[in-house]
Structure formats: C-alpha cells, structure tokens
Amino acid sequence: MSLLRPLKAAEIVARTIVGDIQSSGLSPGTSLPSEAAMLEQYGVSRESLREGLRLLEVQGMITIRRGPGGGPIVGAVDAAHLGRVSALFYNMAGATYEELFEAWVWAESELAERAARNPDGELRAARMESFLCEHDGGDETLGSYLEEHAGFHRAVAELAGNRVLAFSLQTYGQIVTHHVAVLDDPRNLRGVLIDDHLHIARAVCNGRPRRARELMQTHLGGVVDYCRSRLAVPLDSPIEWL
Numbered sequence: 543m544s545l546l547r548p549l550k551a552a553e554i555v556a557r558t559i560v561g562d563i564q565s566s567g568l569s570p571g572t573s574l575p576s577e578a579a580m581l582e583q584y585g586v587s588r589e590s591l592r593e594g595l596r597l598l599e600v601q602g603m604i605t606i607r608r609g610p611g612g613g614p615i616v617g618a619v620d621a622a623h624l625g626r627v628s629a630l631f632y633n634m635a636g637a638t639y640e641e642l643f644e645a646w647v648w649a650e651s652e653l654a655e656r657a658a659r660n661p662d663g664e665l666r667a668a669r670m671e672s673f674l675c676e677h678d679g680g681d682e683t684l685g686s687y688l689e690e691h692a693g694f695h696r697a698v699a700e701l702a703g704n705r706v707l708a709f710s711l712q713t714y715g716q717i718v719t720h721h722v723a724v725l726d727d728p729r730n731l732r733g734v735l736i737d738d739h740l741h742i743a744r745a746v747c748n749g750r751p752r753r754a755r756e757l758m759q760t761h762l763g764g765v766v767d768y769c770r771s772r773l774a775v776p777l778d779s780p781i782e783w784l
C-alpha cells in the first residue's frame with residue numbers, strides 16, 4: 543500500500559468539490575449544484591461524480607438527499623464524523639472499550655487543562671457562560687440532552703486553542719456517546735453531569751488548569767463507571783463500528 547498512489551477520477555472530483563466548497567465559503571446546509579451542472583462543471587463521468595460524492599458522504603462532509611428535489615448538501619465539520627471513521631480503524635485493530643475509555647478520559651482532561659490555559663480570559667468567560675448556571679432538566683428529549691452535553695465538551699475543546707488537537711481528541715467522546723446512546727438512556731446521568739459541567743466551566747473560566755483537569759478526570763471517571771456497568775459486551779471486546 544502506498545499513500546502516493548495515483549488518485550482515481552472519483553477522488554479527484556471529490557477533492558475538487560471540497561476545494562470549491564472552501565473557496566466559495568459555503569456553510570453547512572447549503573445545497574451544491576445539481577448533478578447535471580456538476581457533470582458539466584467537472585467534466586467527469588456520471589459514475590465518477592457519484593462515486594466522488596459518495597466518498598464525501600461517507601466521511602460526513604456532505605449529505606445526499608435522495609429522490610426528487612434532493613441532491614448534495616454541505617455537511618458540518620464535526621468530530622462525530624471523524625469519530626465514526628476512526629472507530630472502523632479501532633475495530634479492525636482489535637482495540638477494546640477499556641482502551642477507548644482510557645483514551646477518552648485522558649483526551650478530555652488534556653483539553654480541559656488547555657482550555658483553562660487559554661490566554662484570552664474574555665473568550666474563556668464568553669464560551670463558558672451558558673454552563674455557569676444551574677440547569678433543571680425539565681422535559682428535554684434525549685436528542686436535546688445529548689446535544690447540550692456534547693455542546694459543553696465542544697466548547698471546552700474549542701478553547702484548547704489547537705484545532706488539530708480539538709478535533710482528534712474529541713473523537714473518543716463522540717464514539718462513547720454514540721455507543722452509550724444506543725445502549726441506554728444517558729439522561730439517567732443528568733443530575734451528576736450537569737453539576738460537574740458547572741464546576742469545570744468555573745475552573746476554565748477562572749483560568750485554573752490543574753483544577754479543570756482534575757475535575758474533568760473525575761467527571762469522566764463517573765461516566766465511564768456508568769458505561770462499564772451498562773455495556774452489553776465485555777470491556778475487553780473490540781470497539782464495534784456502528
């Protein structure tokens with residue numbers, strides 16, 4: 543295998559589409575041109591174009607609405623997609639849930655410490671603001687709960703000040719969340735988690751890296767214990783590719 547093999551037509555068209563999305567500054571949710579327009583624009587066969595779009599769809603960079611009025615739409619640059627792709631690698635390598643949990647706790651603690659070290663105090667305060675008050679769960683749905691939980695960890699990651707680290711280190715949590723949401727209703731954890739977030743947010747906001755790291759470690763330690771007790775498979779079994 544070589545990383546330097548020549549690209550296939552579909553890969554070339556996929557790269558060109560990505561380049562066009564970036565140079566036109568198209569935001570997530572924007573429709574891309576119709577198939578007919580793209581065939582003309584890129585001068586490739588219908589097969590290559592479809593394969594190229596499918597490559598981007600698999601990686602979550604676009605979504606394709608099927609049927610009449612459908613077509614490709616720009617997707618979000620989201621660590622969840624990277625998580626899904628990497629889960630396949632972990633699965634094939636035989637990596638276990640125990641290893642995933644360990645990586646997750648380390649990664650999020652690292653991000654929390656870095657977030658608290660972010661030199662821009664105003665930015666830290668602005669990003670943590672909405673997590674600094676007590677929440678009552680009310681009648682939130684599973685979806686909104688997961689979104690809120692992920693939103694906190696994303697805000698911490700973004701404050702870490704390095705996009706490569708922010709993306710790669712968020713993938714473990716994305717995989718865990720995805721798997722746990724399938725296993726069980728994580729809203730059962732709500733009381734514990736929301737309080738934890740509040741304390742971590744305070745440490746990040748106040749620029750206390752060691753404390754942020756320790757609190758994040760404890761927070762995820764609790765989540766990991768919860769996941770361990772509910773995982774339908776042994777902890778030493780390979781991570782499934784969902």
Ligand SMILES: [Zn+2]
Pocket residue numbers: 691694695735739761
């Ligand atoms: Zn959390």
